[in-house]
Structure formats: structure tokens, C-alpha cells
Amino acid sequence: MLVLIALGFVAIVFLSLLGLIAVTVARRTQKENRLSLFFAFLMEKWRIVVGVFGTVIGVFAIFIAISIHNQPPGPCTAGLVPDSQEPALLVSAQDYFAQGDYDYERGACEAAIEDYTRAIQLNPRFAEAYNNRAYAHMVQHNYAAALPDLDKAIELRPDYINALMNRGDIYNYYYNINYDLAIADYDRILPLRPLPGSLCGHRLLALHHGWDLGVFVELFITKGFEAGCT
Numbered sequence: 001m002l003v004l005i006a007l008g009f010v011a012i013v014f015l016s017l018l019g020l021i022a023v024t025v026a027r028r029t030q031k032e033n034r035l036s037l038f039f040a041f042l043m044e045k046w047r048i049v050v051g052v053f054g055t056v057i058g059v060f061a062i063f064i065a066i067s068i069h070n071q072p073p074g075p076c077t078a079g080l081v082p083d084s085q086e087p088a089l090l091v092s093a094q095d096y097f098a099q100g101d102y103d104y105e106r107g108a109c110e111a112a113i114e115d116y117t118r119a120i121q122l123n124p125r126f127a128e129a130y131n132n133r134a135y136a137h138m139v140q141h142n143y144a145a146a147l148p149d150l151d152k153a154i155e156l157r158p159d160y161i162n163a164l165m166n167r168g169d170i171y172n173y174y175y176n177i178n179y180d181l182a183i184a185d186y187d188r189i190l191p192l193r194p195l196p197g198s199l200c201g202h203r204l205l206a207l208h209h210g211w212d213l214g215v216f217v218e219l220f221i222t223k224g225f226e227a228g229c230t
Helices: 002-028 034-044 046-069 093-105 109-122 127-139 143-156 161-174 179-189 199-207 213-220 224-229
Strands: none
Touching (some): 161 179
16 A cells, blocks of 8 residues: 555656646747647756756655664564463353454464454354454454354444444455455444545545555545545
């Protein structure tokens, strides 16, 4: 995602630069053909144009490399420090759910999936356990296993924002891409509160079937990502 945004911004900067050059050339004289002057100027100053464009790309490449290098370890990375406390006893469905959260936070995704499964066995109507087990599958890119759990979580709780968002994102980005289904899930979230901060941006991309010129127009000319929720 970051790479796409950066490349899009670079493209906009480059096009803006060309536009500025074109305006400068056009102002030199109104008697000569402006288009011919523009291309003649580019041929004369191509080294400058290429140099500026290359510099912009280089700066963004460095920025992206630093950003990636500074990212914290992702989920399912052994040795993470959990925020929650490990349950003292494992008796109820809630105990196993809490254990699943603890194992997920410490990077043990497979153990977390087993914990959530045990919670579901003890309470088959535990919507949160289905959602969290689905998310543990998602971070391992096992979207085929995640979808049935999200379907069940939403069946049990039709207004379950996290499950609707997770399922919408799967259809929008990751597996069995279906933008209509993604938008349908995002639309079910719109009247609910609080809205996820990423909802408008994700819905905007689904409306445009991914990144295209229309997305950049919305972002930089109209309402930004908020356009996705209007």
C-alpha cells in the first residue's frame, strides 16, 4: 500500500513538473507553436527533467526502505511481548478465548487458533472467538479458512463491525476478489458506530476496483479518503 501511494505521489509530482515546464514555455511567446516549444524544451533540458525525476524516486525509495526497516515485528513472530495476562485457569469458553488472545499477542498463532477452537467448542455461539480465529488465519494468509469463521461471526452478530471489516477486506484485497461483496460489507458498517478509521479508504478503493486515477482525484482534489464514505 505504501509503495503504491509513493509511486502515485511521484507520478503526480512528475506530471506537475511537466505542466510547470509547459506553462513556462508557453509564456515565452504567443507567436510560436506552444506544443513544438514544449517538446523542444524537453529535448534541450532532458537531463534536468530526468535528474529531477530520478531524485524524487530516489528520495521516496530511501523513505520506503527506512519505513520498512523500522516496522515492528509482525504477528505470528515468536518472542513478542503480550499486552494481556495469561489466564490462571482454563475452564470456560471465556478462559480459552483470553488464552487465545494471549497466545496471539506473544506470536503463537497456531496455539491461538487452537485456543479459539476450544472456546467455540464450549460455546458455539461465541462470535468473538470466530472472528479472532479468522483473524489469526488472515495474518497467516489462510483466507480460505478465515471466511467461514467470519460468515459465522456475522451470522451470530449481524452488526459485528470487526468481522464485517475483516470479511470486506478479504474480498477487497486478498482472496476471491469481489468488490461488490466488499462494498456490501462496508455499507453494513456505515450506519454503525464507532466507524473504523480505515473504513472510508478501504471502501473508496473497492468502489474504484483498486488504485486508479479516480482514487487520486478523490484524494488530492476533493474530499480525501472521506469520499469513500459519501
